[in-house]
Amino acid sequence: MLGGRELTLETGRLAKLVSGSVTLRYGDTMLLVTAQAREDLSTLDFLPLTVEFEERHYAVGRIPGSFPRREGRPGEKAILSARITDRQIRPLFPKGYRQETQVIITVLSADGQNAADVLGPVGASAALSISDIPWAGPTACVRVGLLNGEYVVNPTTDQLAESDLDLVVAGTRDAILMVEAGAKGASEDVLVGAIEFAHREMQGLITLIETMRAELGHEKFTFIAPSDLSVDVVPELTEAARAGGLKDALLTPGKKERGARLKALRDGLIAARVDPAAEDAAAQTAHYKAAFNKVEKTELRRLILDEDLRADGRNTRTVRPIWIEARALPRAHGSAIFTRGETQVLGVATLGTERDAILIDDLSAEKEDKFLLHYNFPPYSTGEVKRVGGQSRREIGHGNLAKRAIRAVLPSFEAFPYTIRLVGEVLESNGSSSMATVCAGTLALMDAGVPITAPVAGVAMGLVMEDGRYRILTDILGLEDALGDMDFKVCGTAEGITALQMDIKIGGITPAIMREALAQARDGRLHILGKMAEVLAAPRAQLAPTAPRILSLKINPELIGKVIGPGGKQIRELEAMGASVNIDEDGTVRIFSADGAAGEAVRARIEALTRTAAVGEEFDGTVVKTTPFGAFINLFAGQDGMLHISQMSEERIQTVEDAMNVGDRLRVKIAGIDDRGKIDLIRPELEGKIAPREPRAPREGGDRGRPRR
Known part of the structure; x- marks a missing residue:
């Protein structure tokens, strides 16, 4: 049992020709996980491991939305799920192991509540453990949420939506291997407590896999490491x-x-x-x-x-020199250059409409995401020449980390109704480019005038450990990342952590070392935030001149059809005025325009189209029709009221034309609105001087009436 739900592992029924095959079930989520290695030794000088996470739309009873109606290249979520598994299992292959190895995770069923991303690593651990592939597992992986101040293991999708923490932890029996988290400003103590909680909860999974290996595991094959x-x-x-x-x-x-x-x-x-x-x-x-x-x-x-000396002469706690330039691009809605040592990122913010949101088409419920962050790592950033085209898995992973870090401080869509796209262009890279993207992205948002709740900064921490001795490094270089034992990225505000990611190249680290690394990271983060505040301490009060404007208003949902018009004629006329119009079912209207005057004109037109009258309101109206019993007065576009002949003058008149004619303008006041929305008018200056006409019965539930058609 895990989180109050049964988790089962099964082998020997499906995919029996592969070296290691496991079927995992948790609730109604089912995965098939396989592990296979080539017999021949690879000529590559690194571990040739690949992990694939295959989403099948039949798992949720849907046909893929692509043109050929079949699954194509893995989406962003599938790539991120594959990386979670890869980062957990990679450190435990033997040194010098060079057989090409492949782990494939196929989602056979998804119940929408038990996420497959943290189940894949468990299945991979079991498949590798029972296979003939040399591997120093088992490992386990769990997710931790924080609900009402209590840690929850493997929260359901509904619980996670209410959680203040989304933490994924992988580890062995004795140590932590990998951590990834998004949080709403969690403290270091809360995170360490969650990691310790996760490590305790995963022990049962490790025991289960050990039992499975002891009873069903194959003998590991002997490999010959390349001679050195x-x-x-x-x-x-x-x-x-x-x-x-x-x-x-x-x-x-x-x-x-x-x-x-x-x-x-x-x-x-x-x-x-x-x-x-x-x-x-x-x-x-x-x-x-x-x-x-x-x-x-x-x-x-x-x-x-x-x-206590590092490759560039710093000690282990010093952050490299920082310089920042805001509003670096003349036409962008928001931009900033963040440079830390020899790592430099151009952050660019673009504001768009609700229509610019991206549609997520994976195994989760279909939804839109109104915050996009794209991380680009061109070859010139490291002084190299490589093929350019498409995003690498590394770029997707780094971009997702920066996105989680910044999302925590974004305003709600109701408060700031824009789709936001951030791009981090890495111009120079010598370590911590993803963390520089967090800083540059935050500055670009503030430069654009996006009302974020607090600035976010990120710093990458390293570790060197030998013979029981260790030192934690703040703001690591690329060389220190390659030669060190840990890459631990920490992002947050001055108050708490919003995202972190840790990868270990050794057998794991203890919570005590992690606690020390988080404390040292906080010092580095506060230093960086201070440097950012010297340039932009808060979001700009006004949007950039080049940024589009979004105006909002609320109309009666019953009047939406009037704004759209027959066959969409009315809304096309509105958009021809220089703005796009989006109307929600609840009557919320958003007007998007690069020209502020055009947006205001469209808003005024919609207000006129949807305006309703109320008893007691006064208008300067125009006589549009006369009859023997009174005159019809136009109050505003599409709305007339009737002024009875008895209410036109203190003196008795024989005909309406004795008092007014078509085209005359006069001040009138609404005296009543009947059940059919018909309006009775009086002249304010005669009120109390002539006998009031018996008013029509007001509509039940209020005095507002429907506009005349």
Whole structure:
């Protein structure tokens, strides 16, 4: 039982030809998870692991909405779900493992309440554990919500909608491997408590998988790690590199300059040891390059642990220099450049209408999202040349983290009725570009005049751990990310955390280390927020001149048809005035226009079309028709009232024309409205001077009447 609901794992019935196959059921959500490895050793110099999360629309009884009516490329949610599994299982493959390995998670049934994204990692852990693939699991994964101050494991979709926290935690029996969260300004203590709660709750899942492996698991195959001859020369090369200025080269501030000095040192050491005329010169050169990489990593980690010195000369708690420019683009609705060290992001905010919202077509209920954040990582940002086209999974993951961080401070759509698109263009990258996107995006929103509740900043934390010793690093460089043991991104306001993401490259870390990392991250976040406040302390009071305006008004829902008109004729005429009009079923009308005057004109026209009269109101009306018993007076567009002949003059008159004619203007007051919406008028200046006419009975439930048709 998990969260009061039964979770079952089954094997041996489906997909029996694969190395590891598990069917998982939780409520009416069912997944088939498979794990398979190639027999041949890959020639790649990294772990060739792929994780696929396959959503099938039949799982929710729907036909896909695409043109061919079949599932296509994975959507954003499927990619993010695959990344959760990948980040959990990847650290536990053996060092040097190079067999191509694939984990496929297929959603067979989705009940709409038990999310599949945290069940996929559990199924993957079970499939790998019972397979013949070498893997140091099992692991488990759970979600934690916070309802009424209480932690809830694997909250349902309905519960999650009310939760102040959405935390996903993966771990082993003894340690935490991966954390991802969105929160509404949670404190560090609340988050650590939630992580500890998650670790306790996942122990039952780990026991279940261990039992399954003991009873049904296959014997693991033996793999041969690629030979690493470079190890033999590391001691000698380390001594020579240190003598040649390795420490000074590593502490060079600039990325390019540091890379150039390290390359020059490496090439000099190799030139002294390899005869270019030798037959195996290329092999020897590669041999020494691999050895030098190990020397570089070892020395950098030693400097951090022993001397509190990092690759650019900072200590472990210092944030790189920051400079910021707001309103960097002349035509954008909001823009800002955020630069931290050699990481630079251009944040751009664009405001649109409700029609610009994106339709989410996955296994969840169909819905619209009125907040979009796109993270772009072009190759020039790292000084490289690569193919350009389409978003990578990394870009989607980083963009989602920034989106979760900023969404927590956005105003409601009712308060600020715009669809908001943020784009983070990474212009330079030397670590923490996703966190720079959070900062640049927040500044762009404030520059656009979006009334966010508080500024948000992000900082990436690192870790170096050896032999029981460790140091936590604030605002890590790309080199420190590659050579370190942790990438822990923390985003939040001055009051609390709005998003975090942690990936571990070692066997896991303890809650105590995480607590320390969060406290150090808070110091870094507050420093960055202070720098942001020096440029923009709060959202601008007015929207940018280039930003469109949205005007809102409320009309009687019964009058929506009048605004639309026969066949949409009326609304087309309104939009021809220079604005788009959106009408909700409850009578809320939103007018979107790049020209403020055009928007105001459309609003005035709609108000005139939908205006209703009330007893006691006075108007300067125009006589539009006379009859023997009175005159019809036009009060406003589409609404007339009748002034009886007895109410026209203190003196008795024989005909209406004795007092007024068609086209005359006069002041009138509404005396009554009957059940059919017909209006009786009087002349205010004669009120009390002549006998009142018997008023028509007012409509039950109020004095407002329908407009005459």
